[in-house]
Amino acid sequence: MKPTRSGQGAPASPTTTRTMVLWCPDWPITAALREHLLSAEHPVALIEKGEVFTCSPSAREQGVKRGLRLREAQTRCTSLTVLPYDPALDARSFEPVIAMVEKIMPGVQLVRPGLCALHAKGPARYYGSEERAAAALLKALAAIGLTAARVGIADSPFAAEHAARATEFGDDPGTDSIWIIPPGETASFLSSFPLEVLEEPTLAVVLRRLGIRTLGDFAALTRADVRNRFGAEGALAHLKASGLDHHSVVERKPPAELDVVVHCEPPLARIDELTFSLRLSAEKFVDRLREAGLVCTVLVVQLQSESGEESVRLWRHPRWFDADDVLDRVRWQLQGSGDVEHGLSSGISRVQLLPETVEDLSDHADGLWGTGPDENIHHGLARVQSMLGHGAVLTAMVAGGRMLTDRRVFIPWGDPPSEAAAKSRNLPWPGQLPGPAPATVFDEPRAVQVLDSTGSTVDIDERGLLTAVPVTLVAAPPRQSAISSWAGPWPIVERWWDSNGRSLNRFQIVDESGTAWLLLLVDHRWWAEASYD
Amino acid sequence: MFQAAPAGSTPQGARRALSAVDHAGDKARLKAELQSKINGMQNSRPSSRRLPTVPVLAGILPGGGLQAGAAYSVANSTTLAMALLAGPSGAGAWCSVIGMPTFSVEAAASFGIALDRLVLVPHPGDQWLTVTAAMLDVVSIVLTCAPQHIAPSDASRLMARLRQRGAALVTMGPWPHSEATLSVTGSNWQGLGSGTGHLRSRRMRITARASTGRSRTADLWLPELQHGPWSTSISDPASTSTADAESGQQGFFARSARAS
Numbered sequence: 001m002k003p004t005r006s007g008q009g010a011p012a013s014p015t016t017t018r019t020m021v022l023w024c025p026d027w028p029i030t031a032a033l034r035e036h037l038l039s040a041e042h043p044v045a046l047i048e049k050g051e052v053f054t055c056s057p058s059a060r061e062q063g064v065k066r067g068l069r070l071r072e073a074q075t076r077c078t079s080l081t082v083l084p085y086d087p088a089l090d091a092r093s094f095e096p097v098i099a100m101v102e103k104i105m106p107g108v109q110l111v112r113p114g115l116c117a118l119h120a121k122g123p124a125r126y127y128g129s130e131e132r133a134a135a136a137l138l139k140a141l142a143a144i145g146l147t148a149a150r151v152g153i154a155d156s157p158f159a160a161e162h163a164a165r166a167t168e169f170g171d172d173p174g175t176d177s178i179w180i181i182p183p184g185e186t187a188s189f190l191s192s193f194p195l196e197v198l199e200e201p202t203l204a205v206v207l208r209r210l211g212i213r214t215l216g217d218f219a220a221l222t223r224a225d226v227r228n229r230f231g232a233e234g235a236l237a238h239l240k241a242s243g244l245d246h247h248s249v250v251e252r253k254p255p256a257e258l259d260v261v262v263h264c265e266p267p268l269a270r271i272d273e274l275t276f277s278l279r280l281s282a283e284k285f286v287d288r289l290r291e292a293g294l295v296c297t298v299l300v301v302q303l304q305s306e307s308g309e310e311s312v313r314l315w316r317h318p319r320w321f322d323a324d325d326v327l328d329r330v331r332w333q334l335q336g337s338g339d340v341e342h343g344l345s346s347g348i349s350r351v352q353l354l355p356e357t358v359e360d361l362s363d364h365a366d367g368l369w370g371t372g373p374d375e376n377i378h379h380g381l382a383r384v385q386s387m388l389g390h391g392a393v394l395t396a397m398v399a400g401g402r403m404l405t406d407r408r409v410f411i412p413w414g415d416p417p418s419e420a421a422a423k424s425r426n427l428p429w430p431g432q433l434p435g436p437a438p439a440t441v442f443d444e445p446r447a448v449q450v451l452d453s454t455g456s457t458v459d460i461d462e463r464g465l466l467t468a469v470p471v472t473l474v475a476a477p478p479r480q481s482a483i484s485s486w487a488g489p490w491p492i493v494e495r496w497w498d499s500n501g502r503s504l505n506r507f508q509i510v511d512e513s514g515t516a517w518l519l520l521l522v523d524h525r526w527w528a529e530a531s532y533d
Numbered sequence: 534m535f536q537a538a539p540a541g542s543t544p545q546g547a548r549r550a551l552s553a554v555d556h557a558g559d560k561a562r563l564k565a566e567l568q569s570k571i572n573g574m575q576n577s578r579p580s581s582r583r584l585p586t587v588p589v590l591a592g593i594l595p596g597g598g599l600q601a602g603a604a605y606s607v608a609n610s611t612t613l614a615m616a617l618l619a620g621p622s623g624a625g626a627w628c629s630v631i632g633m634p635t636f637s638v639e640a641a642a643s644f645g646i647a648l649d650r651l652v653l654v655p656h657p658g659d660q661w662l663t664v665t666a667a668m669l670d671v672v673s674i675v676l677t678c679a680p681q682h683i684a685p686s687d688a689s690r691l692m693a694r695l696r697q698r699g700a701a702l703v704t705m706g707p708w709p710h711s712e713a714t715l716s717v718t719g720s721n722w723q724g725l726g727s728g729t730g731h732l733r734s735r736r737m738r739i740t741a742r743a744s745t746g747r748s749r750t751a752d753l754w755l756p757e758l759q760h761g762p763w764s765t766s767i768s769d770p771a772s773t774s775t776a777d778a779e780s781g782q783q784g785f786f787a788r789s790a791r792a793s
Contacts, residue, residue: 377627380671381652384664394653396638408638413652435724435732436755437640439611469727485725508732514720516732530637532722532732533610 017248018183020120020130020153021160022101022137024094024146025168027114029056031093032083043077045070046085053085090114097146098252104140105133107251117157117249134178150177155186156245162197163189186243191216198237203230215241256292259354260285267306267347271334274348275327282326285353295320295364298357301333304350314356315390318378318414320364325382326353332390381413390414400424402431402492404441404518404530431492433506438518438530445520445527449474450483450509459524460489460505473511475528481511489521584673584701585624587616589758593751595713595743599674602696606708608716611636613739614676616758617703617715619644622651626673631665632657633678633705644759662687669700678705685709713743718750 024030028046033056038044043059045052052068062077074080090113098116101108109117123133134151141149152163163179181189193215195204212218218226219242227235239246262281268274289296297320303311315329330351385393394410399421401407409421450458452468459467466489472480488507495501505521506529516532586598599605599617607614611633618641622628627650630636634655642648652672657664661680668675669691692710695702704711718740724733735755742748 376671380667384654384667387660387663387667388654388657392654392656394655396648396651396653398639398642398648404637404639410653436735436759437637437643439615439637439640440635441637441639443634466728485722485727487725487728487730508725510722510725510732514722516722516725516735532735533612 016155016186016244017157018120018124018153018155019157019160019249020118020123020134020137020151021111021157021164022116022118022141023150023152023161023164024097024114025148025150026054026056027094028054028085028090030146030148031090031113032086034093035089036081036083038081042081043079044081044083045073045077046083048085055080087113096144097141100140100144101137104136107249109249109252111157111161115161117160119249119251120153120160130180131178134180138177148177150179152179152181154181154189155183155243156240157247157249158240158245159186159190159243162193187219188216190241190243191219198240200233200237203234203237206230219243256288258285258289258292258294258358259352260288261353262351264347264349264351267349269347271331274334274351275331278327278330278351279323281351282323282330282353285326285355286321286323289355289358290361293361294355294358295361296355296358297321298355299326299329300352300354300356301330302350302352302354303330303333303348304352305346306349307346309346316415319375320359324386328382328386329390335389385413397421398425400427400429402429402494404433404438405443407432408441431490433518436532438516438532440531440533442528442530445529446475448517448519448526448528450507450519450521450526451480457524457526460521464489464491464505470507470509473509473517475511475517481513483509484512485510488519582699584621584626586620587758589751589753590616590620590715590739590741593739593741593749594715595741595745595747599701600712601699601701603712604692604695604702604704604708604710606704606706606711606714608706608714610715610717611705612640612737612755612758613715613717614703614705615641615644615646618646618674618676619759621674621701622646626650627652627671629654629668629672629675631668631675631677632661633676636676662691665702666691666694669694669698669702672700674701674703676703676705679708683709711744713741715739715741719752 029044032038032044032046033040033042040056041058043056043062043064045055045059045064047053047070050070052064052066052070052073054066055064055073059073059077059080062080064073064077064080068076070082074082094110094113098108098110101116101118105118105123107119107122111117120130120133123136124130127133127136130153134153137151138149141147150164150167152160152165152167154160154163159181163181167177167179191214195207195213195215195218197215198204207218212221218238221238223235223238223242226238230237236246260281262278264274264277268277286296297317299315299317299321301311301313301315305311311333313329313333315333317325321329334348381393391412393413395413395417397409397411397417399407399409399418401424409418411417450470451472451474452458453471454468455472456468458470461467470483470486473483474480486507486509488509489505490507491503491505493501493503496503502522507519507521508516509519510516517528518530518532520527520529582601583596583598584601586594591598594605596603599620605617607617618628618630623645625647628646629652631654633653636653636655638648638651638653641651652668654664654668661677662683665675665677688709691702702708707714716739717737719736719738721736722732722734723736724730736752737755737758738750738752740748740750
């Protein structure tokens, strides 16, 4: 290996880093297949913005390719399974692969999901040779079901990546999934590659006009000339082409294990037993975060029962979770799923606490003189919540809608405000109530009676007209009161095309005591929606 | 040090007395200050600190407004309860509504109650007392529908907590220790005919009966209760009392609100 000059910080200093690159071909497809539990032969296409982003080999055989419109792809391959492309899924499902590699070889750099780089020197010395190190890596990945992975080893990450990719075009594709470029031969390996692999389209166009068609031709130019003509970008591309990469392998620091798993043996069927046994773990969870200088603001609680049921819920906190808050969330989640008094349907065997969002402790530190009155509010309301449950303490928003119960949205304390509600408020709602809002809105409309002068119920005919003038209101059954003024019917027809739609008539009525009522007439029956008391 | 204390915390009587003795009255001032503190701790009467109140109601409430540490009961009108909450909420206080699932937040918003500082506990169940006590610790004013039967000892304990925290309690329905009972004694809606129009405004007669037995009434329009014009003077008994309430405590007995 060529001795490297010190001065790693300088971007253009020519260095060689013996690098091993692990490449998993078609990683988005592999990730999607694993996520949706499909067989590897199943034709699958991932769609982004209506076009095929990538597809599985079996789909490719039937003519599906990148950039095809969805309909076109489905015509070519009728059994195609179409899934949306999810970059987060790629990253998430690559995490176990990196963890596996880190188990046997430290210092992994994640280049992108499906591609990672390592220093080759250490593993080569440990396993005896580079071949053996690469074979050990592939063997470890085969153990977690990844058989298609490939390894390339060369003097620079760029060359190693292309060595790994080049295994596909080897003499016997599939069997030999390791390609090792011996030290010093990287430049000659790269020399036959076209300029496109540099991923510098404008530079490639100019070079082609100058008669340069391969990386070898480009590398043959002197470095000083390239720098003078093409500037820093050109110089970097020239370094890559000559097998010297200014990029070194930046080792990833494995993230600290922050989640906590508790196995209950035997499974616990009572909530108080469970929260009691969880207390230590919850404290450990919070302490471990605090040691890392973090606080958890969004928590995922996973509960698994003995019978295999799983309950996963995401909890937010207006400030951050301490151990008591964590226990409260576990309890609320159990109370939501089962009968509180009589324990659970079956015992809980496994509890997992995952910090979904962590923030820096210093952002949430208490001020020297406290953080003002809101802190008290949080503490007080959290106390009430732990008495009554998460959904018992509410804040409210005014939303859009025709019916009064639609026009309010209750949000449990600590949950984020509903964006949909805020948006719907500004829409036009023809048929909404004019004038001042009634102060009392019944959760469920209350049955009332509206009678005419002969004492029979007032109704509406098929033309939407009242059968008689309303004279008497019976709001609380024994007591009758005379109607002094009234208005209506105001018809409201919502979603008439839908069987769940509603059709009703609204009335405003003032009785002799001066109390105003908002009444509904639905299917010949009268209800009180609200009262202006 | 005492110059820096907020003016509202000085008892009104003491302040008036002090203005006469001014510079020689350092000792007297200190004494009065301490005496008022002792009174605040010993006395079963609420402190003289007032919460911001909607002016038309401040005019008829005993003491010229909602007093910190006092309880008020509202007989038959959620609208009136909302008007009581609107003053403190508009001044930035946190409010809480306990045990009232029919409380309309849209109407509350139209009264100027800030919904982001309003906490609702619609169904406290049998833990009403604990929840209300916990809320009184953290918020400035609590509106609640008290259970039918409450033990006198529980009520006194709640009142003690109320005085200690300086919050105000508004109950729907009767409450044993209420400072005043507010009720709507007359209501007349405008805008509705027989089969025509829609509800537009409401003329209300509000009666506040103090625990001493003295009662005052005010006639006003509903929009006036909601969003002013609080400071303009219309030739109307209610708005005259408004002007008086703003001019301060001196005009308390000269107010035109009728005493019966």
